[in-house]
Amino acid sequence: MATLTRTDVPAAPSRLRSLFGALGLLRESPVAMIGAAIVLAWVIVALIAPLLPLHDPNQAIAPFKFPGAVGPKGDVFWLGTDHKGRDVLSRLIWGSQRVLVWATLATAVAYVVGMLMGVVAGYRGGWWDEAISFVANVLLSFPVMVLYLVIISRLGSSGANIVLAVTFASAPGIMRIVRGLVLDLKTRDYVHAAQTRGESSWYIMLVELLPNARGPLIVDACLRLGYTTITIATLGFLGLGLPPPDPDWGQMIAEAVPVGVFAAHAMVVPALAVSSLVLGFNLLADGLREISLKD
Secondary structure, three states, X not given: OOOOOOOOOOOOOOOOOOXXXXXXXXXXXXXXXXXXXXXXXXXXXXHOHHHOOOOOOOOOOOOOOOOOEEOOOOOEEOOOEXXXXXXXXXXXXXXXXXXXXXXXXHHHHHHHHHHHHHHHHHHHOHHHHHHHHHHHHHHHOOOHHHXXXXXXXXXXXXXXXXXXXXXXXXHHHHHHHHHHHHHHHOOOHHHHHHHHOOOOHHHHHHHHHHHHHHHHHHXXXXXXXXXXXXXXXXXXXXXXXXXXXXXXXXXHHHHHOOOHHHHHHHHHHHHHHHHHHHHHHHHHHHXXXXXXXXX
């Protein structure tokens, strides 16, 4: 599967002019359709969680029940229970809400910061470019996971701090992608026309440049959503993720590890959930890239 390093600039898909345009093109790539189906399935599951007849995800019912076991009240635990007696299926579904919400929010904030840094550096040039590029290079010099651990361990475990950590780690890479795109786009005729009309620099950057750079950014965003999902799960596994008691996939894995084979399903199920969601984002990104290469 194709991967994207932090310094790679995705091929510019000329037909991916908007999110809806990208969705309309998915039929051209079976890989993209499979990826979109996986992601959409998790989104639907997260949205309808309050409507499903699920147990309280934090309620201790019957510990060490294997998948398909019947509970004390005759109810079936389709994915079993963990060592504390909590329903794994309920925790998995409610946990998908937290993962999707915080992964999307963190990636969106990182993109806002990274795009603003990149468009200013690329369009302004000069000392603006040197200063912003220097800050980005300093942050990129840190191993990503070390940066996460330093920020979360200093500020504490919370959703807001995860957003902050992801922004610090991802915005510099996004900045470099946007900067490279803007360096090419700012030489186009429509930019010169806007300058001739006397438009302000912010108008040119936000209205003329960024909208025309969004095609390749859609591809990169899909990959970064997968990276952020892994980050949230990893931090949860290390005890630095979203605070308990509400379910978190990484935390579910960590809690099941000491129990071992007695509740292996409580560890395997959330691990498969993380893998499937990340796979969906990666397939979607690969499919969109495949579509772009047909132009």
